[in-house]
Amino acid sequence: MQALYAQLLVGLINGSFYALLSLGLAVIFGMLNIINFAHGAVYMMGAFCAYFLLHVMGLGYWWALLIAPIAVGIFGMILERTMLQWLAGLDHLYGLLLTFGIALIVQGIFQNYFGSSGLPYAIPDELKGGMNLGFMFLPIYRGWVVVFSLIVCIATWYLIEKTRLGANLRAATENPTLVRAFGINVPRMITLTYGLGVGLAALAGVLSAPINQVRPLMGADLIIVVFAVVVIGGMGSIMGSIITGFALGVIEGLTKYFYPEASNTVVFVLMVLVLLVKPTGLTGRATT
Amino acid sequence: MSVLTDDTLPAGPRSIRDEMIVFVLMAALLAAVPLTGIYPFFVMQALCFALLACAFNLLIGYGGLLSFGHAMFLGSAGYFTAHALKVWGVSPELGILIGTAGAAGIGIITGLVAIRRQGIYFSMITLALSQLLYFIYLQTPFTHGEDGIQGIPQGHLFGIFNLAKPTVLYYVILAGFLGGFLLIYRTINSPFGEVLKAIRENEPRAISLGYKTDQYKLLAYILSGTLAGFAGSLKVFVAQNASLTDVHWTMSGEIVLMTLVGGLGTVFGPVVGAFVIIAMQQYLAGFGQWVTVIQGVIFVVCVLTFRRGVIGEIAHYFKRSL
Numbered sequence: 001m002q003a004l005y006a007q008l009l010v011g012l013i014n015g016s017f018y019a020l021l022s023l024g025l026a027v028i029f030g031m032l033n034i035i036n037f038a039h040g041a042v043y044m045m046g047a048f049c050a051y052f053l054l055h056v057m058g059l060g061y062w063w064a065l066l067i068a069p070i071a072v073g074i075f076g077m078i079l080e081r082t083m084l085q086w087l088a089g090l091d092h093l094y095g096l097l098l099t100f101g102i103a104l105i106v107q108g109i110f111q112n113y114f115g116s117s118g119l120p121y122a123i124p125d126e127l128k129g130g131m132n133l134g135f136m137f138l139p140i141y142r143g144w145v146v147v148f149s150l151i152v153c154i155a156t157w158y159l160i161e162k163t164r165l166g167a168n169l170r171a172a173t174e175n176p177t178l179v180r181a182f183g184i185n186v187p188r189m190i191t192l193t194y195g196l197g198v199g200l201a202a203l204a205g206v207l208s209a210p211i212n213q214v215r216p217l218m219g220a221d222l223i224i225v226v227f228a229v230v231v232i233g234g235m236g237s238i239m240g241s242i243i244t245g246f247a248l249g250v251i252e253g254l255t256k257y258f259y260p261e262a263s264n265t266v267v268f269v270l271m272v273l274v275l276l277v278k279p280t281g282l283t284g285r286a287t288t
Numbered sequence: 289m290s291v292l293t294d295d296t297l298p299a300g301p302r303s304i305r306d307e308m309i310v311f312v313l314m315a316a317l318l319a320a321v322p323l324t325g326i327y328p329f330f331v332m333q334a335l336c337f338a339l340l341a342c343a344f345n346l347l348i349g350y351g352g353l354l355s356f357g358h359a360m361f362l363g364s365a366g367y368f369t370a371h372a373l374k375v376w377g378v379s380p381e382l383g384i385l386i387g388t389a390g391a392a393g394i395g396i397i398t399g400l401v402a403i404r405r406q407g408i409y410f411s412m413i414t415l416a417l418s419q420l421l422y423f424i425y426l427q428t429p430f431t432h433g434e435d436g437i438q439g440i441p442q443g444h445l446f447g448i449f450n451l452a453k454p455t456v457l458y459y460v461i462l463a464g465f466l467g468g469f470l471l472i473y474r475t476i477n478s479p480f481g482e483v484l485k486a487i488r489e490n491e492p493r494a495i496s497l498g499y500k501t502d503q504y505k506l507l508a509y510i511l512s513g514t515l516a517g518f519a520g521s522l523k524v525f526v527a528q529n530a531s532l533t534d535v536h537w538t539m540s541g542e543i544v545l546m547t548l549v550g551g552l553g554t555v556f557g558p559v560v561g562a563f564v565i566i567a568m569q570q571y572l573a574g575f576g577q578w579v580t581v582i583q584g585v586i587f588v589v590c591v592l593t594f595r596r597g598v599i600g601e602i603a604h605y606f607k608r609s610l
Contacts, residue, residue, distance in 0.1 A: 097587060108580030111580070
C-alpha cells in the first residue's frame with residue numbers, strides 16, 4: 001500500500017504541473033487564439049531561472065518563486081510584442097508554427113550550454129524532511145508543491161471568473177472590438193495575458209526544479225502530454241483545465257502502480273477514448 | 289474558415305502546362321545527378337524526405353489540416369520494412385509493400401480518431417498520437433529500442449536490380465519519388481482534390497452542398513500517411529537502419545519546416561524545402577545543437593515574413609502556379 005500512496009503523490013505532483021501548464025495554455029488560447037508550443041520551453045526557463053538565481057546571485061528558492069515567473073513573464077511579453085502580435089488575423093496554425101520555432105531556439109540554446117544532463121537543485125531548508133501520516137511517509141516538499149499549485153490555480157480561476165479585470169478579459173475574448181470601444185486597451189491586455197500564461201508555466205518550472213532535475217529538454221516531452229490533457233479537457237473552461245490536469249496526473253500515478261509499462265502512454269490512450277466518445281472534450285463547447 | 293493559404297494561392301489560373309514543364313526539368317536534373325559526381329547518398333536521402341514533405345503538403349496545402357505527427361508514418365513504415373527485410377528475409381518489393389501497407393493501417397486507425405477535431409486540435413491530436421506510437425516502439429522488442437534495427441540487407445529488387453550498387457539504388461529511389469510525386473499531383477488535380485480545396489476554403493459550405501467532408505478529410509489523411517510511409521520504406525534502403533529518431537516529434541517538426549520553407553500548398557515547394565533543409569543539416573552537422581537553433585530561426589522568419597515559401601514567392605512573382 002505504501003507504494004500505491006507514493007505513486008498517488010507522484011501523480012498529484014505531475015497533475016499540479018499539468019494543471020498549471022494547461023491553465024496557462026487555456027488562458028493564452030482564449031485571448032490570443034494561439035496554442036503556445038513554447039510553453040514547455042518557458043517552463044524549462046523558469047527552472048533554469050531558479051538555478052541561476054541560486055548559483056549566480058545567491059538568491060534562494062523563495063526569491064526564485066517570486067522572481068522567475070516575473071522574469072520569464074517579461075520575456076514572454078517581449079515575444080508577444082515583437083512577434084506574436086503580427087499574427088493577428090492569420091490562421092491559428094501560424095501561431096503554432098511560430099511558437100514551435102521559438103521553442104526550438106530556446107531549447108537549442110540551453111542545450112548548447114548545458115548539454116542534456118540534469119543540474120541538481122536542492123530542496124530549500126524550510127521544506128526538507130517529511131511527515132509520517134500513519135499510512136504513508138509524506139516528504140514535506142512534495143506536499144507543498146501540491147498545495148501551493150492548487151492555491152495558484154484557484155487564485156487564477158478567481159482572478160478570471162470573479163474579478164472585474166477577469167470580466168474585462170472574458171469580454172475581450174468574446175468580442176475584442178466592442179471591448180475596445182468601451183475604452184479598454186485590449187492589445188495591452190493581450191500582452192499581459194500572454195505574460196500571465198507564460199509566468200504560470202515558469203512557476204511550475206520553479207516548483208519542479210527540486211523534484212525533477214533542471215534539464216534543457218525537461219519541458220519538451222511534457223508539453224506533448226499537456227497538449228493531450230488540453231484535448232481531453234477542452235480549453236473552454238478554466239476550472240475544467242485545473243480538474244482535468246489533476247485528475248490525469250492521479251490516473252497516471254495509479255497506472256504506474258498497477259501497470260507500469262503503460263504509464264508513459266496512459267494519457268494519450270485516454271485522449272483517444274475521450275475523442276471517440278465525446279469529440280469536443282470533457283468540458284469543451286463546440287469550437288471551430 | 290481557413291485562411292492558411294490565402295496569400296499563398298497563385299494569382300493566375302493554374303497552368304498544367306507550366307507545371308508539367310517544371311516536372312520534366314526536375315526529373316531530367318535529378319536523373320543526371322549520378323553523372324555529376326554529387327554524393328548520391330545525400331540526394332537519395334533528400335528525395336525520400338521530398339516525397340515525405342509532398343505527402344504532408346497534400347494534407348496541409350490542399351486539405352488545410354496541419355499534422356504534427358507525420359513522423360509516425362515515416363518511422364513506422366521504416367520499422368516494418370526493416371523488420372520484414374532483416375528478420376523475415378523478404379524481397380525488397382515485398383518489404384516496401386509491407387511498410388507502406390502498415391503505414392496505411394496506422395493512417396486508418398489514427399485518422400478515425402484525429403479527424404474528429406479540426407484546426408489547432410487536429411495538430412495537437414496528431415502530435416499526441418505520434419508520441420503514443422513513439423513510446424510503444426520504445427518498449428516493444430522488435431524495434432530494438434534505442435539501438436534501432438541496423439545492418440539491413442538491401443537485396444535485389446524484383447530479383448533483377450542489385451540495390452547494393454549506389455547507382456542502381458539511386459534510380460530506384462528516384463523512380464519511387466517521381467511515381468509518388470505524380471500520384472500526389474494527379475490527386476490534387478482530380479475532382480477529389482477540388483473537393484478537398486473547397487473544404488479547406490469553406491467547410492460549412494461544402495457540407496451544405498452535400499459533401500461528406502469527414503470522409504474526404506479521412507481519405508486525404510490516409511492517402512497522405514500511406515505515401516509518407518512509402519517514403520519511409522524507401523529510406524530504409526538508403527540509410528540501412530530504422531531508429532527512434534524517425535518517429536520522434538522533432539522529425540515531425542522537420543517535415544513541417546521543409547514544407548513551410550518550400551511553400552505550403554505549392555506543387556514543387558516541398559521538394560525544394562526538403563533539399564534546402566537536408567543540405568543545411570549536412571553542412572552544419574558539426575555545429576551540434578546550433579542546427580536546432582537555426583531551424584527554429586527559420587521557422588520564425590518564415591512565419592513572420594516569408595509565409596509563401598521559396599516556390600510560393602517565385603510563383604507569386606511570375607503570377608503562375610507552381
